[in-house]
Amino acid sequence: MDDVFGTAVVRERVLAGWAAAPVRFREDANAEEDLALGGYLDRVVVELAQNAADAAVREGVPGRVRFSYRNGTLVVANTGTPLSADGVESLATLRASAKRDEAESAVGRFGVGFSAVLAVTDEPVILSRTGGVRFSRADTAATIAELGSAGLDTEVRRRGGQVPVLRLPFPAEGEPPAGFDTAVILPLRDDAAAELVRRLLAEADDALLLALPGLTRIELEVDGEEVRVLEDAESRWFVHRVGGAFDEGERERLLADRPVEERARPSWSVLWALPRDPGTEVPRTVHAPTPTDEPLSLNALLLATFPLDPARRHVAKGPLTDRLVQEAARAYAELLRLRAESDAAPLQDAAGNPRSADLPPIAAVRFDVLPLVPTGLAAGALDGALRDAILGELPGTPLLTSVEDGTLLRPRDAVVVEGADEAFTAVLAPIVGGLVRSRRQDRVALDALRVRRLELAELIDQLGAVAEHRPPQWWRETYAALSGMVTDPLIRESLGTLPVPLADGRLVRGARGVLLPGRELPSDVLATFGEYGVRVVHPDAVHPSLERLGALAATPRTLLEDSAVRTAVEHSNDADDPDVIAEAVLGVIAVDPSQADGLWWLSDLVLRDADGDLVPANALVIPGSAAEAILDQDEVAPIERALVDRYGVQALTAVGVLDELAVVAASDVALDELPEALADLDGIEDWADDVAPDGSRYGATIGELAAIRDLDWIREDAWPRVLELFGSSPDARRALVGQVRVVGPDDRALGVPSYAAWWIRDRVLLDDGEPLAGRADPEVDPILAAFLDPAPEWTARLDPEVRTAVGLVRTVADLDVDGVGHLLDRLAEPGRDVEESAVLRLWAQLGTLTVFPDSAPESVRVLGDDERTRVVAAADAVVADAPMWLQREDLGGFVVASGAAADGLSDLFEVPLATEAAAGKIETEGTPADVPAIVRELVPEVPRTWWEHEELLVDGVDVSWWVDENGEPHAATFNGLAKALAWSAGQWSQRHVILAVLSDPSRASELLIDTTFDTPSAG
Incomplete structure (x- = not known):
């Protein structure tokens, strides 16, 4: 195997250093482990792509890299400068990059990126058209063992046999795939490594191409099938790049805290990219220029040469970062400006969707950059610094589209109308300089840009002045534009002062109450009332939106209800x-x-x-x-x-x-402040005083009140005909005979006479000068007939309810306060001969009255002799509320009634009850005796015992029977015993039966049989 790269020399030098100082071995092992398990744990794809990009740049050729994963092995082939001896030495030397002399063009800046392969393999191989080299953890361990250094063996043993992989290179045979200059072959360590590689290949995207401009194509293959090809990223992204180099002074100031080799690289660059497809997911991390762990909240891709910490995970703080943050903010502002003015794509809506060409101009807007304005909370310290800097730049950057002419406006020069929709904004554009659209979802972004806000109500207040001379047709277009807004109650309130042109040439503020001309009323009628202030909208300005704002269709009713019409009517005599x-x-x-x-x-x-x-x-x-x-x-x-x-x-x-008697009506009437509609009624205030609960009108109300007017204009001789008319006129009849329901402040309801009934009773006099009210009705109760003056014969023709309403008396219940007083006065006239039967019936009715005269009578008719009655002074009369008191002639004359009627008569006559006038104390001793069984069988309610007296004295007066305060019967005679037993039993009507059986016990069976029929059978 040829050692073309001098790997043996490199190994010998490294081994010699380790043997001479085993601590160097420990340092190298720890450093490599830190890189493999730390900053480069999941960056194998990025780092190998970065190396490929640098190789292409060095060679000056289009960069191309292929990632191919199959059968547990990842092969990464690339074009560009092949492997060299310096490159091999750099790979085997931690943090000593061979790219130092190519600092201006290389992306990698530490020379340790290849260590990322250790996250997935222990046996990396690099094959190039100039030769090959491999690294092996096993071979490195074997080589160290062969060296026989006790110090090294001890360090290896202490590390559990773990040795560095990338310090000892070995020659390798083989060539890269056809069409490529270099190939990295990575046999994967285990299934976990395979899973990591699959994930990293799936995550590779356009950001990798944009970060590595030296690459023009990235090919991704998995299991022999091409998964994706990444190329021509800028066809899918809007990209804006800026960059430059720091001068000597800036370099010293900005890079003073950076490593020495990094200080030799004074160039910087910033790239922002926006996806052309709104559905594209944007990485939410800062790239420097490859991915970091710094979060980014903006919906844009940022790649910049930020300085990194040693782990290459986070951006390092310092003056260089601060400077690049400002450069990135300026570049972002410029990107938004370019996007806002770009006409390369069809006009789009906020979601990036093309808009129809036939939509109104306001709907056809350029690309909406407002969603790209930083709002909300920052995702981190660097993100916060970027956002602050961007928001410092954007207000002075032209990026908002003017509604009027489509030019771009700086946010600081723009204005939005709060609450105005697109249609209304288009109408306002020629009037409000610098006007831009303001949708609800844009509010936060526009506030962040410090765009001036004009409240809708404030604009409407100014609209009359700035658009005073606009023609009615313009106003109709304005109202049409408002049609989408007037459904919102809050916006309707803001439009309360909206100017409205009138038919008479005036421009009034506010649509509420103005009249919209229609077909129901002739225009000459509307014109007539216009002279008196009726506000009629100009026909050319009429639009349905005005009705939503309070305008009224000009119907007869709305016209008549207009305050100007009322004013004209009320002052018509002076016109x-x-x-x-x-x-x-x-x-x-x-x-x-x-x-x-x-x-x-x-x-x-x-x-x-x-x-x-x-x-x-x-x-x-x-x-x-x-x-x-x-x-x-x-x-x-x-x-x-x-x-x-x-x-x-x-x-x-x-x-x-x-044409007949007229009726006026009012609703929700307060008695203490009668409405104008009733003000002209004769005596209406007096009526209100009379019917007020407890004499106080304050807080008393009437829900519905109908009153007959002009009663004081009726001729005296016309009343017979008038009262007949009431019977034939439904409205007048109801206003007369119906009671009025008055509700007091305590919510208690009271029925009172109608105004018409009160007025007629109080003020209508007959020929004899006496009131019609209080006279005997043609169908009067005979008991009353003797005490009342007869009504005229013509009243017999009247409706019975009308007769009662005007005060004619049929029964005692028909009497009013004055009528009761009149009756009591006549009842007490000594010259009248009144039978007991008549007065008893009259007392029973009088006892149920609920109205009383202001003063009680001085004289009272009481029981007399021979079934006649007599008159005594009220002081000499009592109300006998129990039959036993009639034995007490010492008490004076008797008015007789029982129960509630007795109490009523006592109040009416102001005379005491007998029980109040005397103690009723029994003063003689009696002997207890059993009540006969036959009596108890006939009347089961009687007590078992009664008290027999030879002489029965009550309060010193001799009586035949009595029932004491305990309900026990006392008697001195058979007749008295029957009455005592019946009264004590509460069965007064049975006194005759009891007397019969006591007098003749032989009739017991007969009387008992008769009682069988006292209560009819339920069957």
Whole structure:
């Protein structure tokens, strides 16, 4: 085997050094192990490709390398300078590269990259067209053993037999594959090594080509099949390279802390690359220029001649790194500028997809570089330094496309409108200088570039001034551009002051409330109201977006609800030509009279009466109508007949002209602040005071309130007809007979009389000067008839509910406060002859009243003699709330009732209950006796014992029976016992049955049989 490279000499020199100083062997072994297990553990493919690139550069030929893995062996063949004796010596000498004299062109800078093969093999072989050399761990161990050096043997033994591989070269035979100048053959150590090689070959990509410009082609074969060929990387990447050499002064300053041999290499380079295919995965590590472990957060490939630490894994800190960071930042900014202005590819969207040529100009944008702007958190110290430096460069780099003309703008000169979409941005471009697009996903990047932000609301505020003279058509285009934005509530708020051109030439701020002309209303009507301030949008500016911003379609209702129309109506009497306003309003309402519902202020519109005078609509009547027949001619006048003929009765009554009694309505009425719609009602404040809960209007509300207007204008002699009209007019009838629900501040609801019912009861007088209210209804309860004045005969023709509403009394429940007082006064008149049966029935009804007069009567009718009644002073009367008290004539005259009715009468008359007037204390001793069994069988509720008295005194008064406070019956007679037992049992109605069986026990069977039918069978 020829030793063309003098490997024997190299071996002898190395062995001699080891033998002379075994510690040198230990140092070499440790250093090689550090490299193999440390920085070069997974870099065999990169390092061999780098060696191939350097060989091609030295030879001045296109670099080509093939990685072929088969049957446990990796063969790496390359073109370029073949192996030389210096190269062999360099391979066998740690950190002494043969490339020192080629520092300007070589990529490798340490001369130890070949040690990466030790991660996968112990027997590397290099074959070149000039010869071959091999290294072997086994042969090295054998050679050391043959040397017979005790010191070396001891060191080998201490290392467990492990010796360096790449220190002793041996000659090798063979040639590289055809077409290549050198081949590295690596028999792989084990399966783990094979798995590592397969992974590294799979990971080889364009970054390797870009890092090694000396290579033009990388071929990858696995198991005899070509897997990939890497070449022409720049067809798949946008690449920007910069580089240069440091002058003498810079070299001393920047490289002072670098190794001596590295200081001899003053050149530097930076390469940034962006994938042309957006789907390409970009390595997220810094390459220097081959991969390091420094993370990179940018979506771009960076290859730069950063200084590395001894392990070649991390970039070393120092002034050289700081300088290269600045150069890399400038190069990155320039790369983005070139990409932004490049027109080599079709116009693209943000994802890099071609845009359709027929899209609007705003949609056809150049390559979007904003996703490449550094945002978020840095991935590491070097990444953070790069990002900071880049963000220092980008604001002054033209890379944002102007919306107006497509030129590139520096971010510091650009402006975005917050919230504006693409369509609206295109409209704003001629107005806002330096305007660029701003999508939601771009916000962070634009902020990082320090692009000035203009709030949408701020721009809208300025828009009226800068676009004041734009034609209506331009505004319509602007509103069309806004159509995609107005669905967002926050953006609609920002557009609150958007200028809107009107038909009268004005430009107003804000679309809310302006009217959009349509087909429902004639243009001359809109023009008429425009003179009074109605804001009608110019027809050429109308767009649906305005409705989303609060504009209203010009319908009869929206026009009538406009505040300017109301102002014109309310001041029509002072207008230069009130007839024009009247014609415009009536013309709108005639289209659909129902559109005027609830607009009570329309009644202020002045119209011509029959004499040609101007009169408010609410003081006019339709000629020949019921209103004309019943209302005072001093208060109302007939409307001009021509207006009736032209607009019809419905349109005129809609604005308040009367043809019958009119009803006004209001919702959510607060009693302490009545709405304007009710303000003209006669006595409305007094009514509110009367119906307020607990006399306080504060906090009281009414959900729905309907009131009949103009009651004070009704002629006195017209009331019979008026009340008949209430029965035939559904709206007026409801406003009269329906109770009003008042809700107090404590949320308790109270039903009160309607305003119309209250007004009629309070203010309508008959010919005799007395109120209609309080008189006897034609169908009055006979008990009441004797105490009330009769109503006029014509009331018999009225609806019964109308009669009740206006105050006619059919039962005691129909009485109001005044009616109750009137009834009590008449009931106490001494000259009236009232039977006991009548007054008993009356007391039962009066006891259930819920309304009371302001003061109690001074005299009270009580029970008398011979089934008649008599009148006594209230101080001499009591309410007998139990039958036993009727034996106590010492208490005075009796008003008789039981239960709740007794309490009610006591409150009504302000007289005490009998139980309150006397103690009811039994003063005589009684003898206990058993209640007969037959009585208990007939009335099971009676007690088992009663108390028999020879004489029964209660509070010193002789009585025949009593029931004490414990419910125990006491009696001095058979009749009294029956009553005592019945009352104590709560079965007062059974007193006669009890008396019968006590008087004649032989009737017990008969009476018992009769009780069978007291309660009907459930069957």
